[in-house]
Amino acid sequence: MEMYLRPAVIGVMIFVVFNALIIASAILVLAERKIMGFMQQRYGPYLVGPHGVLQPIADILKLLFKEELRPKGADKWLFTLAPVLSIVTAFVAFAAVPFGPETTLFGLLDEPIKLGIADVNVAVLVVFAVTSMGVYGIVLAGWASNSKYSLFGGLRAAAQMISYELAYATSLAAVIMLAGSLSLREVVDSQAGTWFGFFSQWYIWLQPLGFVIYVIAGVAETNRAPFDFPEAEQELVAGYNTEYSSVRFALFPQSEYINMVTMSAVATDLYLGGWHGLLPIYTPLDPLIEQYRLGWLVFIAKVAGFLFFYIWMRWTVPRYRYDQLMQFGWKWLFPASVLNLIVTAALVLYLNA
Amino acid sequence: MPETFIFYAFSAMAIIASTLVIGQRNPMYSVLLLIASFGALSALYIQLNAPFVAVAQIIIYAGAIMVLFLFVVMLLNAPREDAAEWDRSHPLQHPNIGRFGALLAALLVVQLAWALTKVSELETPVGARADGASVGSVLEMGRILFTRHTFAFEATSVLILVAMVGAVVLARREGSNQ
Numbered sequence: 001m002e003m004y005l006r007p008a009v010i011g012v013m014i015f016v017v018f019n020a021l022i023i024a025s026a027i028l029v030l031a032e033r034k035i036m037g038f039m040q041q042r043y044g045p046y047l048v049g050p051h052g053v054l055q056p057i058a059d060i061l062k063l064l065f066k067e068e069l070r071p072k073g074a075d076k077w078l079f080t081l082a083p084v085l086s087i088v089t090a091f092v093a094f095a096a097v098p099f100g101p102e103t104t105l106f107g108l109l110d111e112p113i114k115l116g117i118a119d120v121n122v123a124v125l126v127v128f129a130v131t132s133m134g135v136y137g138i139v140l141a142g143w144a145s146n147s148k149y150s151l152f153g154g155l156r157a158a159a160q161m162i163s164y165e166l167a168y169a170t171s172l173a174a175v176i177m178l179a180g181s182l183s184l185r186e187v188v189d190s191q192a193g194t195w196f197g198f199f200s201q202w203y204i205w206l207q208p209l210g211f212v213i214y215v216i217a218g219v220a221e222t223n224r225a226p227f228d229f230p231e232a233e234q235e236l237v238a239g240y241n242t243e244y245s246s247v248r249f250a251l252f253p254q255s256e257y258i259n260m261v262t263m264s265a266v267a268t269d270l271y272l273g274g275w276h277g278l279l280p281i282y283t284p285l286d287p288l289i290e291q292y293r294l295g296w297l298v299f300i301a302k303v304a305g306f307l308f309f310y311i312w313m314r315w316t317v318p319r320y321r322y323d324q325l326m327q328f329g330w331k332w333l334f335p336a337s338v339l340n341l342i343v344t345a346a347l348v349l350y351l352n353a
Numbered sequence: 354m355p356e357t358f359i360f361y362a363f364s365a366m367a368i369i370a371s372t373l374v375i376g377q378r379n380p381m382y383s384v385l386l387l388i389a390s391f392g393a394l395s396a397l398y399i400q401l402n403a404p405f406v407a408v409a410q411i412i413i414y415a416g417a418i419m420v421l422f423l424f425v426v427m428l429l430n431a432p433r434e435d436a437a438e439w440d441r442s443h444p445l446q447h448p449n450i451g452r453f454g455a456l457l458a459a460l461l462v463v464q465l466a467w468a469l470t471k472v473s474e475l476e477t478p479v480g481a482r483a484d485g486a487s488v489g490s491v492l493e494m495g496r497i498l499f500t501r502h503t504f505a506f507e508a509t510s511v512l513i514l515v516a517m518v519g520a521v522v523l524a525r526r527e528g529s530n531q
Contacts, residue, residue, distance in 0.1 A: 120404065125412065159424065
Protein backbone atom coordinates (compact mmCIF):
# COMPACT_ATOMS: atom_id res chain seq x y z
CA MET A 1 0.00 0.00 0.00
CA GLU A 2 3.08 2.18 -0.09
CA MET A 3 2.02 3.02 -3.60
CA TYR A 4 -0.80 5.24 -2.37
CA LEU A 5 1.28 6.95 0.28
CA ARG A 6 3.92 8.42 -1.97
CA PRO A 7 2.49 8.98 -5.42
CA ALA A 8 5.10 11.66 -6.18
CA VAL A 9 7.98 9.22 -5.67
CA ILE A 10 6.24 6.64 -7.84
CA GLY A 11 5.57 9.27 -10.49
CA VAL A 12 9.22 10.29 -10.62
CA MET A 13 10.24 6.64 -10.73
CA ILE A 14 7.92 5.93 -13.66
CA PHE A 15 9.30 8.96 -15.50
CA VAL A 16 12.90 7.89 -14.88
CA VAL A 17 12.32 4.25 -15.85
CA PHE A 18 10.37 5.23 -18.96
CA ASN A 19 13.15 7.46 -20.18
CA ALA A 20 15.85 5.02 -19.11
CA LEU A 21 14.21 2.35 -21.25
CA ILE A 22 14.05 4.66 -24.25
CA ILE A 23 17.70 5.60 -23.82
CA ALA A 24 18.60 1.95 -23.26
CA SER A 25 16.98 0.99 -26.55
CA ALA A 26 18.95 3.74 -28.33
CA ILE A 27 22.19 2.57 -26.71
CA LEU A 28 21.39 -1.01 -27.65
CA VAL A 29 20.96 -0.08 -31.31
CA LEU A 30 24.40 1.49 -31.28
CA ALA A 31 25.92 -1.31 -29.20
CA GLU A 32 24.53 -3.92 -31.53
CA ARG A 33 25.99 -2.27 -34.61
CA LYS A 34 29.32 -1.60 -32.93
CA ILE A 35 29.66 -5.13 -31.56
CA MET A 36 28.55 -6.58 -34.88
CA GLY A 37 31.19 -4.46 -36.59
CA PHE A 38 33.83 -5.63 -34.15
CA MET A 39 32.90 -9.28 -34.69
CA GLN A 40 33.01 -8.88 -38.45
CA GLN A 41 36.34 -7.03 -38.29
CA ARG A 42 35.08 -3.63 -39.35
CA TYR A 43 34.29 -0.38 -37.55
CA GLY A 44 30.52 -0.20 -37.52
CA PRO A 45 28.86 3.23 -37.58
CA TYR A 46 31.63 5.83 -37.44
CA LEU A 47 30.51 9.04 -39.10
CA VAL A 48 27.87 10.65 -36.86
CA GLY A 49 29.53 12.13 -33.82
CA PRO A 50 32.78 10.88 -32.26
CA HIS A 51 33.13 7.15 -33.01
CA GLY A 52 29.56 7.20 -34.31
CA VAL A 53 27.94 7.54 -30.88
CA LEU A 54 25.21 9.84 -32.21
CA GLN A 55 24.13 7.26 -34.77
CA PRO A 56 20.89 6.31 -32.90
CA ILE A 57 19.76 9.96 -32.99
CA ALA A 58 20.43 10.08 -36.71
CA ASP A 59 18.49 6.83 -37.15
CA ILE A 60 15.52 8.19 -35.21
CA LEU A 61 15.50 11.49 -37.13
CA LYS A 62 15.65 9.63 -40.42
CA LEU A 63 12.70 7.44 -39.46
CA LEU A 64 10.69 10.44 -38.20
CA PHE A 65 10.91 12.17 -41.57
CA LYS A 66 9.96 9.14 -43.62
CA GLU A 67 6.51 8.92 -45.15
CA GLU A 68 3.98 6.82 -43.30
CA LEU A 69 2.71 4.27 -45.76
CA ARG A 70 -0.26 1.98 -45.40
CA PRO A 71 -1.03 -0.75 -47.93
CA LYS A 72 -4.35 -0.39 -49.73
CA GLY A 73 -6.00 -3.53 -48.39
CA ALA A 74 -4.66 -3.09 -44.86
CA ASP A 75 -7.01 -3.02 -41.91
CA LYS A 76 -6.95 0.65 -40.91
CA TRP A 77 -7.48 0.23 -37.17
CA LEU A 78 -5.42 -2.85 -36.49
CA PHE A 79 -2.55 -1.62 -38.66
CA THR A 80 -2.20 1.37 -36.32
CA LEU A 81 -2.99 -0.57 -33.16
CA ALA A 82 -0.32 -3.24 -33.68
CA PRO A 83 2.84 -1.16 -33.10
CA VAL A 84 1.17 0.67 -30.22
CA LEU A 85 0.32 -2.64 -28.56
CA SER A 86 3.88 -3.82 -29.06
CA ILE A 87 5.48 -0.82 -27.42
CA VAL A 88 2.94 -0.53 -24.59
CA THR A 89 3.39 -4.14 -23.49
CA ALA A 90 7.16 -3.71 -23.71
CA PHE A 91 7.05 -0.73 -21.35
CA VAL A 92 4.44 -2.14 -18.99
CA ALA A 93 6.33 -5.40 -18.48
CA PHE A 94 9.18 -3.51 -16.84
CA ALA A 95 6.83 -1.98 -14.26
CA ALA A 96 6.91 -5.08 -12.08
CA VAL A 97 10.68 -5.56 -12.25
CA PRO A 98 12.58 -4.39 -9.14
CA PHE A 99 16.05 -3.12 -9.94
CA GLY A 100 17.67 -2.17 -6.68
CA PRO A 101 17.59 -2.40 -2.89
CA GLU A 102 16.33 0.34 -0.60
CA THR A 103 18.50 3.35 -1.29
CA THR A 104 18.66 7.08 -0.74
CA LEU A 105 20.61 7.56 -4.00
CA PHE A 106 23.76 8.98 -2.36
CA GLY A 107 21.74 10.90 0.23
CA LEU A 108 19.64 12.64 -2.38
CA LEU A 109 16.38 11.56 -0.73
CA ASP A 110 15.27 12.01 2.87
CA GLU A 111 14.15 8.42 3.35
CA PRO A 112 15.19 5.30 1.45
CA ILE A 113 13.02 4.09 -1.40
CA LYS A 114 12.78 0.65 -2.93
CA LEU A 115 13.96 0.82 -6.52
CA GLY A 116 11.23 -0.54 -8.74
CA ILE A 117 7.88 0.84 -9.83
CA ALA A 118 5.27 -1.61 -8.55
CA ASP A 119 6.21 -4.01 -5.77
CA VAL A 120 3.62 -6.66 -6.65
CA ASN A 121 3.55 -9.92 -4.72
CA VAL A 122 3.03 -11.91 -7.95
CA ALA A 123 5.62 -9.93 -9.92
CA VAL A 124 7.06 -12.95 -11.74
CA LEU A 125 3.64 -13.75 -13.15
CA VAL A 126 2.87 -10.12 -13.99
CA VAL A 127 6.01 -9.83 -16.09
CA PHE A 128 5.24 -13.14 -17.75
CA ALA A 129 1.61 -12.16 -18.44
CA VAL A 130 2.47 -8.81 -19.96
CA THR A 131 5.29 -10.25 -22.08
CA SER A 132 2.94 -12.92 -23.38
CA MET A 133 0.56 -10.15 -24.45
CA GLY A 134 3.37 -8.73 -26.58
CA VAL A 135 2.75 -11.38 -29.23
CA TYR A 136 -0.47 -9.62 -30.24
CA GLY A 137 1.43 -6.64 -31.54
CA ILE A 138 3.42 -8.84 -33.91
CA VAL A 139 0.53 -11.09 -34.91
CA LEU A 140 -1.79 -8.17 -35.61
CA ALA A 141 0.90 -6.36 -37.58
CA GLY A 142 1.28 -9.46 -39.69
CA TRP A 143 -2.44 -9.86 -40.28
CA ALA A 144 -3.43 -6.24 -40.73
CA SER A 145 -0.77 -5.53 -43.36
CA ASN A 146 -2.63 -7.59 -45.96
CA SER A 147 0.63 -8.98 -47.29
CA LYS A 148 1.56 -12.64 -47.49
CA TYR A 149 5.05 -12.11 -46.09
CA SER A 150 3.70 -10.21 -43.12
CA LEU A 151 1.04 -12.84 -42.55
CA PHE A 152 3.65 -15.60 -42.51
CA GLY A 153 5.71 -13.58 -40.06
CA GLY A 154 2.70 -13.12 -37.80
CA LEU A 155 1.76 -16.79 -37.94
CA ARG A 156 5.31 -17.82 -37.14
CA ALA A 157 5.42 -15.39 -34.22
CA ALA A 158 2.20 -16.79 -32.76
CA ALA A 159 3.33 -20.42 -33.04
CA GLN A 160 6.84 -19.74 -31.82
CA MET A 161 5.90 -17.63 -28.83
CA ILE A 162 3.21 -20.05 -27.67
CA SER A 163 5.66 -22.96 -27.94
CA TYR A 164 8.53 -21.34 -26.10
CA GLU A 165 6.34 -19.76 -23.45
CA LEU A 166 5.83 -23.23 -21.96
CA ALA A 167 9.51 -23.91 -21.43
CA TYR A 168 9.98 -20.32 -20.25
CA ALA A 169 7.25 -20.55 -17.61
CA THR A 170 8.35 -23.99 -16.44
CA SER A 171 11.93 -22.83 -15.90
CA LEU A 172 10.58 -19.84 -13.96
CA ALA A 173 8.50 -22.15 -11.78
CA ALA A 174 11.62 -24.03 -10.60
CA VAL A 175 13.17 -20.79 -9.31
CA ILE A 176 9.90 -19.77 -7.68
CA MET A 177 9.88 -23.10 -5.86
CA LEU A 178 13.42 -22.58 -4.56
CA ALA A 179 12.69 -19.06 -3.38
CA GLY A 180 9.23 -19.92 -2.07
CA SER A 181 7.84 -16.64 -3.34
CA LEU A 182 6.34 -15.11 -6.47
CA SER A 183 7.65 -11.67 -5.63
CA LEU A 184 10.75 -10.78 -7.63
CA ARG A 185 12.08 -8.70 -4.76
CA GLU A 186 11.85 -11.63 -2.36
CA VAL A 187 13.45 -13.93 -4.93
CA VAL A 188 16.36 -11.49 -5.22
CA ASP A 189 16.72 -11.08 -1.46
CA SER A 190 16.80 -14.85 -0.96
CA GLN A 191 19.98 -14.84 -3.06
CA ALA A 192 21.97 -12.64 -0.68
CA GLY A 193 25.07 -14.06 0.95
CA THR A 194 27.51 -16.80 0.03
CA TRP A 195 27.99 -20.55 0.31
CA PHE A 196 31.21 -21.60 2.08
CA GLY A 197 32.23 -17.94 1.91
CA PHE A 198 33.17 -18.46 -1.73
CA PHE A 199 30.19 -18.95 -4.07
CA SER A 200 27.66 -16.17 -4.27
CA GLN A 201 24.26 -17.55 -3.35
CA TRP A 202 22.84 -17.19 -6.84
CA TYR A 203 20.22 -19.48 -8.25
CA ILE A 204 22.32 -20.06 -11.34
CA TRP A 205 24.39 -22.46 -9.22
CA LEU A 206 21.28 -24.41 -8.23
CA GLN A 207 19.51 -24.09 -11.58
CA PRO A 208 22.16 -24.30 -14.31
CA LEU A 209 19.81 -26.20 -16.63
CA GLY A 210 16.93 -23.89 -15.75
CA PHE A 211 19.08 -20.89 -16.59
CA VAL A 212 20.06 -22.28 -19.99
CA ILE A 213 16.41 -23.04 -20.76
CA TYR A 214 15.37 -19.59 -19.60
CA VAL A 215 17.94 -17.92 -21.84
CA ILE A 216 17.03 -19.98 -24.91
CA ALA A 217 13.29 -19.52 -24.39
CA GLY A 218 13.84 -15.84 -23.64
CA VAL A 219 15.67 -15.34 -26.93
CA ALA A 220 12.80 -17.06 -28.74
CA GLU A 221 10.25 -14.94 -26.83
CA THR A 222 11.94 -11.71 -27.86
CA ASN A 223 12.27 -12.95 -31.46
CA ARG A 224 16.01 -12.51 -31.61
CA ALA A 225 18.48 -14.47 -33.69
CA PRO A 226 18.95 -17.44 -33.82
CA PHE A 227 15.17 -17.50 -33.36
CA ASP A 228 14.15 -14.42 -35.36
CA PHE A 229 11.70 -16.27 -37.57
CA PRO A 230 8.89 -13.70 -37.54
CA GLU A 231 11.18 -11.39 -39.52
CA ALA A 232 13.62 -13.83 -41.17
CA GLU A 233 14.75 -11.43 -43.88
CA GLN A 234 16.10 -14.06 -46.28
CA GLU A 235 12.73 -15.78 -46.40
CA LEU A 236 10.05 -13.20 -45.63
CA VAL A 237 11.48 -9.84 -46.82
CA ALA A 238 11.15 -8.36 -43.30
CA GLY A 239 8.42 -10.56 -41.86
CA TYR A 240 5.64 -9.00 -39.86
CA ASN A 241 6.92 -5.43 -40.28
CA THR A 242 7.42 -5.56 -44.06
CA GLU A 243 4.67 -3.03 -44.79
CA TYR A 244 5.54 -0.63 -42.01
CA SER A 245 7.44 2.60 -42.40
CA SER A 246 8.41 5.68 -40.43
CA VAL A 247 7.49 5.91 -36.73
CA ARG A 248 5.16 2.94 -36.89
CA PHE A 249 8.07 0.83 -38.05
CA ALA A 250 10.45 2.31 -35.49
CA LEU A 251 8.21 1.15 -32.64
CA PHE A 252 8.77 -2.52 -33.49
CA PRO A 253 12.55 -2.66 -33.13
CA GLN A 254 12.28 -0.36 -30.15
CA SER A 255 9.85 -2.68 -28.37
CA GLU A 256 12.13 -5.58 -29.26
CA TYR A 257 15.06 -3.85 -27.57
CA ILE A 258 12.99 -2.93 -24.52
CA ASN A 259 11.81 -6.53 -24.28
CA MET A 260 15.45 -7.57 -24.35
CA VAL A 261 16.16 -5.26 -21.43
CA THR A 262 13.21 -6.67 -19.49
CA MET A 263 14.28 -10.23 -20.26
CA SER A 264 17.81 -9.49 -19.07
CA ALA A 265 16.56 -7.72 -15.95
CA VAL A 266 14.33 -10.66 -15.03
CA ALA A 267 17.20 -13.08 -15.69
CA THR A 268 19.37 -10.98 -13.39
CA ASP A 269 16.69 -10.94 -10.71
CA LEU A 270 15.97 -14.66 -10.89
CA TYR A 271 19.32 -16.30 -11.58
CA LEU A 272 22.13 -13.79 -11.20
CA GLY A 273 21.39 -12.55 -7.72
CA GLY A 274 19.87 -9.21 -8.73
CA TRP A 275 21.68 -6.56 -6.74
CA HIS A 276 23.50 -9.07 -4.49
CA GLY A 277 27.09 -10.00 -5.28
CA LEU A 278 29.09 -8.62 -8.15
CA LEU A 279 30.41 -11.93 -9.51
CA PRO A 280 29.30 -15.57 -9.21
CA ILE A 281 32.09 -15.97 -6.67
CA TYR A 282 32.70 -13.84 -3.60
CA THR A 283 34.67 -10.63 -4.13
CA PRO A 284 35.92 -8.24 -1.45
CA LEU A 285 33.75 -5.58 -3.08
CA ASP A 286 30.52 -7.33 -2.06
CA PRO A 287 30.36 -6.08 1.58
CA LEU A 288 31.12 -2.54 0.34
CA ILE A 289 28.27 -2.72 -2.17
CA GLU A 290 25.86 -3.84 0.53
CA GLN A 291 27.13 -1.20 2.93
CA TYR A 292 26.87 1.76 0.59
CA ARG A 293 23.71 0.38 -1.05
CA LEU A 294 25.16 0.48 -4.54
CA GLY A 295 23.21 -2.61 -5.54
CA TRP A 296 21.40 -0.83 -8.35
CA LEU A 297 24.72 -0.11 -10.07
CA VAL A 298 25.61 -3.77 -9.78
CA PHE A 299 22.21 -4.60 -11.22
CA ILE A 300 22.74 -2.31 -14.21
CA ALA A 301 26.19 -3.81 -14.77
CA LYS A 302 24.76 -7.34 -14.77
CA VAL A 303 21.95 -6.41 -17.14
CA ALA A 304 24.47 -4.76 -19.47
CA GLY A 305 26.62 -7.89 -19.37
CA PHE A 306 23.62 -10.05 -20.18
CA LEU A 307 22.63 -7.78 -23.06
CA PHE A 308 26.15 -8.04 -24.45
CA PHE A 309 25.80 -11.82 -24.35
CA TYR A 310 22.47 -11.46 -26.18
CA ILE A 311 24.04 -9.46 -29.00
CA TRP A 312 27.09 -11.71 -29.06
CA MET A 313 24.80 -14.71 -29.57
CA ARG A 314 22.98 -13.02 -32.42
CA TRP A 315 26.13 -12.49 -34.43
CA THR A 316 27.64 -15.88 -33.64
CA VAL A 317 24.88 -18.44 -34.08
CA PRO A 318 23.18 -18.90 -37.47
CA ARG A 319 19.39 -18.99 -37.69
CA TYR A 320 17.58 -22.26 -37.14
CA ARG A 321 15.27 -23.77 -39.69
CA TYR A 322 11.61 -23.27 -38.80
CA ASP A 323 10.72 -26.97 -38.38
CA GLN A 324 13.90 -27.43 -36.33
CA LEU A 325 12.75 -24.62 -34.08
CA MET A 326 9.46 -26.38 -33.36
CA GLN A 327 11.14 -29.76 -32.92
CA PHE A 328 13.70 -28.28 -30.56
CA GLY A 329 11.12 -26.41 -28.54
CA TRP A 330 8.70 -29.26 -28.06
CA LYS A 331 10.94 -32.32 -28.08
CA TRP A 332 13.97 -31.05 -26.19
CA LEU A 333 13.47 -27.76 -24.41
CA PHE A 334 10.05 -28.44 -22.89
CA PRO A 335 10.81 -31.99 -21.63
CA ALA A 336 14.11 -30.73 -20.22
CA SER A 337 12.34 -27.93 -18.36
CA VAL A 338 9.72 -30.34 -16.97
CA LEU A 339 12.49 -32.66 -15.81
CA ASN A 340 14.26 -29.71 -14.21
CA LEU A 341 11.03 -28.74 -12.47
CA ILE A 342 10.36 -32.24 -11.13
CA VAL A 343 13.92 -32.72 -9.85
CA THR A 344 13.85 -29.29 -8.22
CA ALA A 345 10.48 -30.00 -6.62
CA ALA A 346 11.69 -33.34 -5.27
CA LEU A 347 14.85 -31.77 -3.83
CA VAL A 348 12.96 -28.87 -2.25
CA LEU A 349 10.52 -31.33 -0.69
CA TYR A 350 13.32 -33.61 0.50
CA LEU A 351 15.40 -30.82 2.01
CA ASN A 352 12.44 -29.17 3.72
CA ALA A 353 11.18 -32.42 5.25
CA MET B 354 -14.12 7.17 -4.25
CA PRO B 355 -11.56 6.20 -6.89
CA GLU B 356 -12.18 2.48 -6.24
CA THR B 357 -15.86 2.78 -7.10
CA PHE B 358 -15.06 4.78 -10.20
CA ILE B 359 -12.48 2.22 -11.34
CA PHE B 360 -14.94 -0.58 -10.66
CA TYR B 361 -17.64 0.98 -12.81
CA ALA B 362 -15.17 1.92 -15.54
CA PHE B 363 -13.85 -1.63 -15.89
CA SER B 364 -17.28 -3.21 -15.51
CA ALA B 365 -18.57 -1.01 -18.31
CA MET B 366 -15.56 -1.92 -20.41
CA ALA B 367 -16.10 -5.64 -19.82
CA ILE B 368 -19.80 -5.45 -20.67
CA ILE B 369 -19.38 -3.25 -23.74
CA ALA B 370 -16.50 -5.34 -25.08
CA SER B 371 -18.42 -8.58 -24.52
CA THR B 372 -21.48 -7.17 -26.25
CA LEU B 373 -19.42 -6.04 -29.21
CA VAL B 374 -17.83 -9.49 -29.48
CA ILE B 375 -21.10 -10.97 -30.69
CA GLY B 376 -22.00 -7.80 -32.61
CA GLN B 377 -18.95 -7.92 -34.84
CA ARG B 378 -18.97 -9.25 -38.39
CA ASN B 379 -15.20 -9.50 -38.53
CA PRO B 380 -13.98 -12.48 -36.43
CA MET B 381 -10.61 -10.78 -35.95
CA TYR B 382 -12.28 -7.87 -34.13
CA SER B 383 -14.34 -10.32 -32.08
CA VAL B 384 -11.19 -12.04 -30.83
CA LEU B 385 -9.57 -8.72 -29.92
CA LEU B 386 -12.66 -7.45 -28.12
CA LEU B 387 -12.80 -10.68 -26.16
CA ILE B 388 -9.21 -10.04 -25.08
CA ALA B 389 -10.20 -6.51 -24.01
CA SER B 390 -13.05 -7.99 -22.01
CA PHE B 391 -10.66 -10.42 -20.30
CA GLY B 392 -8.37 -7.52 -19.48
CA ALA B 393 -11.22 -5.61 -17.84
CA LEU B 394 -12.23 -8.72 -15.87
CA SER B 395 -8.66 -9.11 -14.69
CA ALA B 396 -8.70 -5.52 -13.41
CA LEU B 397 -11.87 -6.35 -11.44
CA TYR B 398 -10.09 -9.36 -9.88
CA ILE B 399 -7.31 -7.05 -8.75
CA GLN B 400 -9.92 -4.86 -7.08
CA LEU B 401 -11.22 -7.96 -5.32
CA ASN B 402 -7.74 -8.36 -3.83
CA ALA B 403 -7.06 -11.51 -5.86
CA PRO B 404 -3.97 -10.61 -7.91
CA PHE B 405 -3.09 -14.23 -8.64
CA VAL B 406 -6.46 -14.90 -10.26
CA ALA B 407 -6.12 -11.67 -12.21
CA VAL B 408 -2.71 -12.59 -13.59
CA ALA B 409 -3.76 -16.17 -14.26
CA GLN B 410 -6.70 -14.83 -16.26
CA ILE B 411 -4.32 -12.83 -18.44
CA ILE B 412 -1.73 -15.60 -18.82
CA ILE B 413 -4.14 -18.41 -19.59
CA TYR B 414 -6.94 -16.72 -21.51
CA ALA B 415 -5.49 -13.58 -23.05
CA GLY B 416 -1.92 -14.84 -23.38
CA ALA B 417 -2.40 -18.42 -24.54
CA ILE B 418 -5.92 -19.42 -25.56
CA MET B 419 -6.74 -16.25 -27.46
CA VAL B 420 -3.43 -16.45 -29.36
CA LEU B 421 -4.62 -19.82 -30.64
CA PHE B 422 -8.00 -18.31 -31.56
CA LEU B 423 -6.22 -15.57 -33.43
CA PHE B 424 -3.97 -18.12 -35.08
CA VAL B 425 -6.97 -20.08 -36.38
CA VAL B 426 -8.78 -16.95 -37.58
CA MET B 427 -5.63 -15.85 -39.40
CA LEU B 428 -5.09 -19.26 -40.96
CA LEU B 429 -8.66 -19.50 -42.21
CA ASN B 430 -8.36 -15.86 -43.25
CA ALA B 431 -12.12 -15.39 -42.92
CA PRO B 432 -12.71 -11.68 -43.41
CA ARG B 433 -16.49 -11.84 -42.86
CA GLU B 434 -18.45 -14.60 -41.29
CA ASP B 435 -21.46 -14.26 -43.63
CA ALA B 436 -19.51 -13.94 -46.85
CA ALA B 437 -20.12 -17.38 -48.35
CA GLU B 438 -23.43 -18.66 -49.67
CA TRP B 439 -23.01 -22.06 -48.02
CA ASP B 440 -22.75 -20.27 -44.72
CA ARG B 441 -26.46 -19.48 -44.73
CA SER B 442 -27.46 -23.09 -45.30
CA HIS B 443 -25.16 -24.26 -42.53
CA PRO B 444 -26.98 -26.46 -39.97
CA LEU B 445 -26.02 -24.06 -37.19
CA GLN B 446 -27.98 -21.29 -38.96
CA HIS B 447 -31.26 -23.06 -38.38
CA PRO B 448 -33.69 -20.83 -36.40
CA ASN B 449 -34.35 -23.56 -33.81
CA ILE B 450 -30.68 -23.50 -32.83
CA GLY B 451 -31.03 -19.78 -32.15
CA ARG B 452 -34.13 -20.37 -30.01
CA PHE B 453 -32.32 -23.04 -28.03
CA GLY B 454 -29.43 -20.65 -27.47
CA ALA B 455 -31.79 -17.95 -26.26
CA LEU B 456 -33.34 -20.42 -23.84
CA LEU B 457 -29.93 -21.33 -22.46
CA ALA B 458 -29.05 -17.64 -22.08
CA ALA B 459 -32.29 -16.99 -20.17
CA LEU B 460 -31.53 -19.94 -17.90
CA LEU B 461 -28.07 -18.56 -17.23
CA VAL B 462 -29.49 -15.18 -16.21
CA VAL B 463 -31.98 -16.87 -13.88
CA GLN B 464 -29.24 -19.01 -12.39
CA LEU B 465 -26.97 -16.01 -11.83
CA ALA B 466 -29.76 -14.06 -10.15
CA TRP B 467 -30.55 -17.06 -7.95
CA ALA B 468 -26.88 -17.48 -7.02
CA LEU B 469 -26.58 -13.80 -6.11
CA THR B 470 -29.51 -14.01 -3.70
CA LYS B 471 -27.85 -17.00 -2.01
CA VAL B 472 -24.55 -15.26 -1.35
CA SER B 473 -24.52 -13.92 2.20
CA GLU B 474 -21.07 -12.36 2.27
CA LEU B 475 -21.41 -9.76 -0.45
CA GLU B 476 -20.01 -7.07 1.84
CA THR B 477 -16.66 -8.72 2.59
CA PRO B 478 -14.02 -8.85 -0.13
CA VAL B 479 -13.00 -12.31 -1.35
CA GLY B 480 -9.46 -11.76 -0.14
CA ALA B 481 -10.53 -11.33 3.47
CA ARG B 482 -13.00 -14.10 4.30
CA ALA B 483 -13.29 -15.07 7.94
CA ASP B 484 -13.26 -18.82 7.22
CA GLY B 485 -9.77 -18.62 5.73
CA ALA B 486 -11.04 -19.25 2.19
CA SER B 487 -8.78 -16.53 0.91
CA VAL B 488 -7.93 -16.58 -2.77
CA GLY B 489 -5.65 -13.59 -2.37
CA SER B 490 -2.51 -15.48 -1.43
CA VAL B 491 -1.08 -18.08 -3.77
CA LEU B 492 -0.06 -20.22 -0.80
CA GLU B 493 -3.60 -20.37 0.56
CA MET B 494 -5.02 -21.06 -2.87
CA GLY B 495 -2.63 -23.95 -3.48
CA ARG B 496 -3.48 -25.41 -0.08
CA ILE B 497 -7.22 -25.31 -0.75
CA LEU B 498 -6.72 -26.72 -4.24
CA PHE B 499 -4.79 -29.72 -2.96
CA THR B 500 -6.91 -30.42 0.12
CA ARG B 501 -10.54 -29.49 -0.21
CA HIS B 502 -10.76 -29.66 -4.00
CA THR B 503 -8.24 -32.39 -4.76
CA PHE B 504 -10.72 -34.57 -6.62
CA ALA B 505 -12.02 -31.77 -8.84
CA PHE B 506 -8.45 -30.65 -9.53
CA GLU B 507 -7.20 -34.10 -10.50
CA ALA B 508 -10.35 -34.86 -12.50
CA THR B 509 -9.87 -31.63 -14.46
CA SER B 510 -6.27 -32.46 -15.23
CA VAL B 511 -7.24 -35.91 -16.51
CA LEU B 512 -9.97 -34.29 -18.61
CA ILE B 513 -7.48 -31.87 -20.13
CA LEU B 514 -5.04 -34.70 -20.81
CA VAL B 515 -7.76 -36.70 -22.57
CA ALA B 516 -8.70 -33.66 -24.64
CA MET B 517 -5.04 -33.16 -25.57
CA VAL B 518 -4.55 -36.76 -26.65
CA GLY B 519 -7.81 -36.57 -28.58
CA ALA B 520 -6.65 -33.42 -30.36
CA VAL B 521 -3.37 -35.07 -31.35
CA VAL B 522 -5.19 -38.16 -32.65
CA LEU B 523 -7.66 -36.05 -34.63
CA ALA B 524 -4.94 -33.81 -36.06
CA ARG B 525 -2.79 -36.72 -37.24
CA ARG B 526 -3.01 -37.26 -40.96
CA GLU B 527 -4.16 -40.66 -42.23
CA GLY B 528 -1.31 -42.93 -43.23
CA SER B 529 1.49 -40.77 -41.85
CA ASN B 530 3.70 -42.25 -39.19
CA GLN B 531 5.07 -39.01 -37.81
